[in-house]
Amino acid sequence: ITLIKSFSEMAIPHYTGKMTDWIMNEDEPEAFNHAITVMTLMTIMSAVCEFVCDLIYNITMSRIHTSIQGLVFQSVLNQDIAFFDKASTGDIVSRITTDTNTMSESLSEKLSLLMWYFMRVIFLFGSMLLLSTRLSIFTALGLPIIWIIPEFSGQFYQKLSVQVQESLAKANDVATETFSSMKTVRSFANEDGETERYRKCLEDTYALNKVEAAGYAASTWTNSMSSLALKVSILYYGGRLVTGSDVSSGDLVSFVLYELQFTSAVEVLMSYWPHVKKAVGASEKIFEYVDRKPDIPPDGSLTPQSLKGHVQFKNITFAYPKRPDTDVLKNISLELKPGQITALVGPSGSGKSTIVSLLERFYQPQNGEILLDQKPLLEYKDQYLHEKISVVSQEPVLFARSVRENIKYGKENASDEEMRAAAKLANADDFIDNLPKGYDTDAGEKGGQVSGGQKQRIAIARALIQKPQILVLDDATSSLDTESEHRVYSALQKNCTVLLISHRLSGVEDADHIIFLRDGEVAEEGNHEELLAKHGFYEEFVNQQNTSIHRNTEDVTNSGQ
Structure with a gap:
């Protein structure tokens, strides 16, 4: 279609020249009518082709944009957890939205x-060659003048675009961090401070934009001047050729019309080339995400029909990627037995x-091995593993969806009966029924529409609906009162391995087995009575808890008086 449209437009200058020859010679009366007819038909054909071409192109580019944005989002989701430790949320969001939009629009x-x-x-240069080889060569010799400058400006734009996108990402990072921690900002009355941080980021972006604008203005002015010089030279040389009868007046008119369109097209090419380079610069970080290979082991294949939930940590040594020289776990060995509650305590x-992170396979230990039912954890299929292991953290994240969708998260095909059964086990069914819309109540962004204790119980229900074989409660009842906490623990099924992490006594x-950790090592282990009899770290922990409870009781009594 583009070829047809281009060919159609070439006919207009050609027949304009023919009309000029007819007017001057008046020896071919039919040529004028023929030229007018052909020009009209070609113009209509060109307009139709342009409409079809633009329609197809815009639909195609829209699909490409959607595909790229989806591809980047999926690529980021598939990255290892260490990637998210290093990359800020604002930067990632900026790359997926701002950068992909900039690239796609450009x-x-x-x-x-x-x-x-x-x-x-x-097509224009081909038509020019047919009319006058000498004029065409003269035009071609002048083209490098208007090519060199845009090439340099294109490289400048590409480098500057990367800096602009990084600057915007920093500003987005500040905004994301501020809005996600709004309560903390408000409690310290630091709205002006955060505004100043954001303003400084925008000032950096503005400074880069000014440099970009100055470069664009200089590039445009230089292109215009060089193009003007070329046109004047061609008119002068063409006039000399007509005087010498090397070309006819009509051919010169056609050539000049072709040349005007030709240089105009070259100017457009050169002016838009820097913008395409800019889009390439904006896309560099995007495709870094797409091309980045997650630092995770190959997915396993084990998906056994039944799982006991027997976990063994054998001589595990681990350091986080951001602090590779600091061992968080030091040659540690421990065991989680099926059907038992194992508690991890320590400072x-x-x-x-x-x-917990190693059990979920978020990271890999530098030394040692983790076994699940006597099989290495790495041999299990990732989806199967996370169906069998459910984790509830101290600050569980709820999504801005209904309570129903939050509980069924990851198991959307669960029935309402299964949902209510999980909510009852988590001691959440009663308060959910009393919400304005019951299970259809919106939990708000990050669960902001429910209290801390209610959020934790919804999160526990979300974990229990999976019917996990291993349940990890990482300080997951810290916002519950003692009675609610006791009801939750009593409802936990005994055929499930429970790992309880708590800073409270x-x-x-009541745990079957208690492991006391200190500086990344197992300091003591046993049940409550056995550890108290050792008069060691655990006893000190219990005494601190009792002292804290005693002080809190005295404070409540004194305030009541």
Whole structure:
């Protein structure tokens, strides 16, 4: 279609020249009518082809944009957890939205014009060669002048575009962090401080935009001046050729019309080329995400029909990727037995949550092996593993969806009966029924429409609806009162292996096995009575808990008086 449209437009200058010869010679009366007819038909054909071409191109580019954005999103989701530790949320969101939009908009508009004007350049120069070889060669010799400058400006734009996108990503990062921590910002009355941080980021972007604008203005002015010089030279040389009877007046008119369109098309090509380079610069980070290979082991194949839930950590040593020289776990060995509640206790930074991350296969230990039912954890299929292991953290994340959708998250095909059964086990059914719309109540962004204790119980229900074989409660009842916490623990099924991590004594006392961690090592283990009899770290932990409870009771009594 583009070829037909380009060919149709070439006819107009050609027949304009023929009309000029007829007017001057008046020896071919039918040529005038013929030229007018052909020009009209060609113009109509060109308009129809342009409409069809633009329609097809825009639909195609829209599909490409959607595909690229979906591809980048999926590529990011498939990255290892260490990737998200290093990359900020604002930066990732900026790449997926802002960068893909910048790239797609530039390509959809500018690339379309580049393709179209490239075809025009080919056809126009071919027509010019047919009219006058000498004039065409003279025109071609002047083209490098208007090619060199846009090439340099294109490289400049490409480098500057990367800096602009990075600057925008930093601003987005500040905005995302601020809005996601709005309560903290408000509690410290630091709205002005966050506004100043965001303004400074925008000032950096503005400074880069000013440089970009100055470069664009200089490039445009230089292109115009060089193009004007070329046109004047061609008119002078063409006039000399007509005087010498080397070309006819009509051919010169046709050539000049072709040349005007030709140089105009070249100008467009050169002016839009930097924008395409800019789009390439914006796409660099996007395709870094797409091309990045997740640092995760190959997916396993084990999906056994039944799973006991017997977990063994054997001589595990682990350091986080961001701190490779600091071992969080040091040659640690522990065991989670089927049907038992195993409690992990210890001071902050002792490695409790790290054990959970390794169990979920978010990271891989540097040394040692994790076994599940006597089989290496790496041999299990990832989806199967996360169906069998459910984790509830201290600050569980709820999505801005209904309570029903949050509980069924990851198991959308679960029935309402299964959902209510899980909610009852989590001691959440009663309060959910009392919400304005019951299970259809919107939980709000990050669960902001429900209290901390209600959020934790919804999260526990979300874990239990999976019917996991291993349930991990990482301080998951810290916002519950003692009675609610006891009801949740009593409802846990005994055919499920439970790993309980808690900074509070409640719940730990009734655990079948207690492991006390200190500085990434197992300091003590046994049941509650056995550990108290050792008069070691665990006893000190219990005494601190009792002292804290006693002080809190005294504070409540004194405030009541």
